[in-house]
Amino acid sequence: MNSTEPRSISRVPVLVLLAFVTVAIATAGLSQSNSPAIADDGIGISVTVAPSPSSSPSGGGSGPGGSTSSESPSPSPSASTLPVSNDPGLGGIVFVSGLSSRYVASPNPMDSRVSLTFTVRNDAKSTINASARFWATTAVGARIGTERTLDIRKLQPNETRVIQTSISELGQWTAVHTHVTFSPPSVVDGKRLSPVTRDSFVVIPPLVIVGGCAALGLIALLGFRLDWFARVAAAIRGIG
């Protein structure tokens, strides 16, 4: 037996181990260099909060644990952190909910139906008339089903109205995106408004595919058992 063979084999795990450790150390260094402000606990800095007269944990009567202050209100994150567009949208005087979609079972699986619910609130000082257009698309954006447009008439100030409708003829598209575009008047209380769209996602059970697979499985099962059935029938005839 060659004396050098076991030695070469024993080197393999050592080399593999060294390679793993090297890669791990390099990756750890890389991940740390990418996010220098992140420590293992998820916080980049370990700052001790400097005690202040208004931030005593036990003082202030503002609640236990930690510190509170009566400083001026924190600036709204909306101004600096949330995306803002030039689109006037609903101008802060008309508010809407998201779109809720719910599959409604139908006796005809090819005529799948989805119930859609949407809420709108008028915080303006004047009554408004608006419209809501509902439609659906597939996962790749193709239009499917019927399209519905509902008029929202005489929405009074401080009134909240629930708009509900349904879209049919959605076939067996399993992943369906539903949408609503709410179109307010172009000007309300002197403010310009523009339409906004809300989306939702609903799953339509693929009954045809599932049923077809179940039928094929049943046929296959019967095919396997056909010989057994024939023998049972022969036995019954023999008894008779």
Add this chain to the structure above:
Amino acid sequence: MTTTIIEVVPGVDPMSEPHSRSTKPPKPPKVPKPPRRMPRPARAPIALTQAQFFARSSLAVVAALLIAFVLNVAVLSQIQHAVAQQRLRDDLTEQLAAGTLPVSEGDIDDHLVVDGVPLGLLSIPSLGVNQVFVEGTSGSTLAAGPGHRRDTVLPGQIGTSVLMGRAAAYGGPLARIQELAPGDRFTVRTGQGVTDFSVIGVRYAGDPVPSAPKGKQSRLILETARGAPFAPSGVAYVDAQATSTALPPGTRQTTFAALPATAQPLASDTSTVWALVFALQFLIVVEIGAVWAYRRIGAQKTWIVFVPLTVLAGIYVTNQVTILLPNLL
């Protein structure tokens, strides 16, 4: 007088009819039916080259990892979230009872509150949401529950607060917040008490934000991913206004400029890539060990020992991959 002698044979009823069974002829042996089809000739063993064998094994491992990833996201992450919420609820209850729940960015010992520390309870009865929220909004932090963006005040305090939560994985605690309609009510409990909120409306990115809260008002923004589950198309915002008295704000050390990129909506947290590397190494070592044991020890013992190890390594790897997904997913 006639005497009848009956011979008693063990196992035979002496009163039965003699030779009653011998009248039927013995059944002929069954003749096996001829097969419907001629049996197929045995396949010749396929001899794979080393490259083909390596490719097949690699594809099998990748396929197993993909299945494990789907199982992890769809099933295991939900369980992990439920367990984390139970632990957080215990901590929250304990700290509420002791009066030590943080109400600022510092804890009772004046140390910075670390990510993952429970801060309060978000209750939205109309959606069945009852979640303990924690400090921080990175991907790994939001696996436990909704997270508070640390540069904003706590919910209920004067100013605007932001809570972010996942929409699908890890329980998807805020998956249905788009169903909230203007005027819907919910509550948030913190160390300062319970604050009632009324929903203003739902916004998408690009929509104009409501006017900033005036005076001593408290505003809360809930954020989550929108679109199909596990395929987000953007962020949905729910604005809510406090209807009860706003509370004094706690001191915040972190500003928006100092907020890590991993804490932003739909951001990925790559700070744990090193753990993924170690997990992959563990998986490779297990695979090598399984191959070695299969050749040296045998299939049965290898199966018993290495299947649990392989499953463990697969869970470890896919868990680390799941954490790398966007934080609102």
